[in-house]
Amino acid sequence: MVGDRKMVVFDDIQPIESKLTIYPHNIKWQDGIPVPEKKQGVPVDLTNIWAEPLIQECQAFIDAVDHGKAFCTDGKEGLRVLKILDRAQKGLDNFSPTNHENYFIHESSSVEDNCSIGKDSKIWNFSRILKGSTLGEKVNIGQNVVIGPNGSIGNNVKIQNNISVYEGVVLEDNVFCGPSCVFTNVINPRSAIPRKSELQTTLVREGATIGANATILCGITIGKYAFIGAGSVVTKDVPDYALVTGNPAEIRAWICACGNKLDEEFRCTACNKTFPISDMQSATPPLKNPVLVKPS
Secondary structure, rough: EOOOOOOOEOOOOOOOOOOOOEEOOOEEEEEEEEEEOOOEEEOOOOOOOOOHHHHHHHHHHHHHHOOOOOOOOOOOHHHHHHHHHHHHHHHHHHHOHOOOOOOOOOOOOOOOOEEEEEEOOOOOOOOOOOOOOEEOOEEOOOOOOOOOOEEEEEOOOOOOOEEEEOOOEEOOOOOOOOOOOOEEOHHHHHHHEEEEHHOOEEHHHHOEEOOOOEEEEEOEEHHHHHOOOOOOOOOOOOOOOEEEEEOOOEEEEEEEEOOEEEEOEEEEOOOEEEOOOHHHHHOHHHHHHOOOOOOO
């Protein structure tokens, strides 16, 4: 049994003098996080009051039969127990999703009002989901992440540590955001001039990957399954399946949905899938320092 000041543990396999132990644990709050302060347990000696439960139960039955003595737990007591169990079961059956039935939120994180979080999503340490944000199913939010307000996150999106997904940034399904990548939503911010009415939409299309510490300027679109190299600064639209690196980021190669580069015939070097040459050649700007790999 755990209370707000102490914990009591009963262990029937221990000797009588240590079957019951009281732990004077305390819970302290530090920056909104409960931190347990564990202490040494103090055993309660039951020698003078202990009696074998099964012997007591049998004796009570004999006393009732032979002497008409009332049971400690009669039918009325049994009915009260059943009512409590029935209410507990109904509480489980009617448990609301708003109480994290279908998703996990770490105790150090918070979700504001009017948010929608999909099934099997996980929100880890020190993260905040601001009001009006929508997260799809199987989303994994790392440590120290802020989403919103009015954030839009698709299904199976993975957002690593130390990332802010501001209002106006839209992540479609299966997007991967590497640690500490940066999104913006105002092209010319000034601290003294409010520009909330000038937010620009940044769209990251399905399956795209953004490497660690990359910076994405606002108002652009990153294409499907595009790959942004670590530390890159993206200042313009990125075509589907393009691999871009550098500052400013330029197309270096083309990449398959499975995450491996295409060769000069636009064939994946891993899964052997071939892409339409016309689609790749029509993308602009032209490749800079292309990395071409012959199929094995």
